[in-house]
Amino acid sequence: MQNVETLKAKFNEIYGQAKLRVFRAPGRVNLIGEHTDYNGGFVLPAAIDREFLAVVAPTNGGEVKAFSMNTNTETKFLLSDIKHVPGDWGNYMRGVAQCLQNTGIYLRGFTAVISSTVPMASGLSSSAALEVLTETIFEKLDGFHIDPVDGIKLCQKAENEFIGVKCGIMDQFISKLGKKDYALFLDCRSLEYKHVPLSKDAKIVIVNTGVKRALAGSKYNERRAECEQAVSIFSKHKKGTLLRDYDLNDFQKWQNELPEVVRRRAKHVISENARVLDAIDALKAGNLELFGHMMYESHDSLKNDYEVSCLELDTIVNTARKTPGILGARMTGAGFGGCAVVLAEPRGVERFVQKMEDDYQKEFGRKPEIYVCTAEDGAGEIKT
Numbered sequence: 001m002q003n004v005e006t007l008k009a010k011f012n013e014i015y016g017q018a019k020l021r022v023f024r025a026p027g028r029v030n031l032i033g034e035h036t037d038y039n040g041g042f043v044l045p046a047a048i049d050r051e052f053l054a055v056v057a058p059t060n061g062g063e064v065k066a067f068s069m070n071t072n073t074e075t076k077f078l079l080s081d082i083k084h085v086p087g088d089w090g091n092y093m094r095g096v097a098q099c100l101q102n103t104g105i106y107l108r109g110f111t112a113v114i115s116s117t118v119p120m121a122s123g124l125s126s127s128a129a130l131e132v133l134t135e136t137i138f139e140k141l142d143g144f145h146i147d148p149v150d151g152i153k154l155c156q157k158a159e160n161e162f163i164g165v166k167c168g169i170m171d172q173f174i175s176k177l178g179k180k181d182y183a184l185f186l187d188c189r190s191l192e193y194k195h196v197p198l199s200k201d202a203k204i205v206i207v208n209t210g211v212k213r214a215l216a217g218s219k220y221n222e223r224r225a226e227c228e229q230a231v232s233i234f235s236k237h238k239k240g241t242l243l244r245d246y247d248l249n250d251f252q253k254w255q256n257e258l259p260e261v262v263r264r265r266a267k268h269v270i271s272e273n274a275r276v277l278d279a280i281d282a283l284k285a286g287n288l289e290l291f292g293h294m295m296y297e298s299h300d301s302l303k304n305d306y307e308v309s310c311l312e313l314d315t316i317v318n319t320a321r322k323t324p325g326i327l328g329a330r331m332t333g334a335g336f337g338g339c340a341v342v343l344a345e346p347r348g349v350e351r352f353v354q355k356m357e358d359d360y361q362k363e364f365g366r367k368p369e370i371y372v373c374t375a376e377d378g379a380g381e382i383k384t
Contacts (some may be wrong), residue, residue: 004384007055007069011113014067014074018057018111023140025133025379026051027118027126028174029206029341030332031183032291032298033276035306037168039227039269040189040244042276045170046198046375047178048206050119052126052133056112058141064097066090069115079107084162092127095162096134099154105146107138119208119339119369127163128171129379131155136176136379149191152176166224178378185280189244196280198375202288202327203344207356208369209312211337220334223265223306230266233257243269268305272298292328292343296321299330299340308335312364316340319359323352 004022011020026047033043054066065076068089075090077083082098084091101107114133118126135151146154155172159165173193174184182195198204227243234246237254243266251270255263275294282290299317303309313331317340320329325348332341344352353370360368 004053004055004382007053007113007115010067010069011055011057011111014113015057015065015111020055020057021140022382022384023054023056023133023137023380024051024382025129025136025175026178026376027129028171028178029204029339029373030170031204031341031343032279032295032330033170033272034298034302034330034332035223035308035334036244036269036272036276037170037186037188038166038224039273040242041187041269041273043170043186043188044183044196044276044279045174045178045186046183046204047174047378048204048371048373049376050117050371050373051376052114052116052118052129054112054114054133054137056110056137056141059109059111061109063109064090064093064111065109066093066112066114069113079109089130091163092130092158093134095158096131096155097138098162099158100135100138103154105138105144106142108142110137110141112137127159127165128155128167129175131158132172132175132379136381140381148176149173166221174378176378178376180377181375183283183375185276189242196283199283199286199288201345203346203349204373204375205342205344205349205352206332206371206373207316207340207342208371209310209316209337209339210366210368211310211312219308219336223308226262226265227269229262230258233262234266244273246270248274264305264307268301271301288327288343288345292326295328295330295341295343302331302335306335310335310337312337312360312368313340315359315363316342316356316368319356320352323355324348326352 027050028045028047030045062079067074082094152172156169159167179195185196186193279294309331317329320326320342325345327343329342357367
């Protein structure tokens, strides 16, 4: 937990004394089910103990002002005149405010000091956490109630339309509705979800490559277009609007009609959806070795068929494969850098961390950031 008192002291220094409320929203790690969300498929993320924290005071005016402890910068905007400001981290807050107001909700301004332990551009969903934090602050301060799933959709809309990143809905979903000691199985089309208990015999270790990747970049949008191309060809045989509508049998029948690159993209998404369902069965049966094996399969598919891995991510997974006590590992997030997630037995954690630091230092001349995580609750207010 970050130090709330430090944030309060900073607030008093910048904005003066006020009665403050405290809010948080977690980042997430996706255990399995990658690049399936925008294809209407299945994912299995967990909210983690890396989070955004905010101390907040409501104001009677129509201005939002927020100071970031991470960047040492302030963002501010008028609720009556919201415009995108290139390069400003506050755009995520602006987008949420605009989407809320577009539904007819009246918002009041607030002043805040915000801090985050979610690494930026790492694949642990810092942008969604900030969006969900902002929605939670407005909802609690202004006293309106919005159905959690509607709030999640609104945050996704802010990122899609105001920020311009065509992300799926998973990141906002888990930041809002995570549950301590559970993963969350989400059907990204129907938005049906259920919490799946995580075994206490497994530890979640996240390794940050330190390689920044821009989610809004062309490669992400390329993959989406390739998936849509596969659907347009498959739909000649079987009605469907997303790759979710096709299973492995369908793929086997019609794969030869797809251009080679498109074929591999479709193969990943369709096989990944099947892996998520099998992985949940493995968790329910307490078969962590099988779950870990599926994580390795997922990484190989992301590397070879979806082509979103990189040397740093592959190095992490290869180290995991060679370390006793490690059950599975895979890249997590959009790829092209960011993080890998490792499932470890308790006895394997310390050994893996040491070996990972040594291998990474030898290969890249620096040590990676490593986080041993727990699954936590979704966003809310902290009573102090």
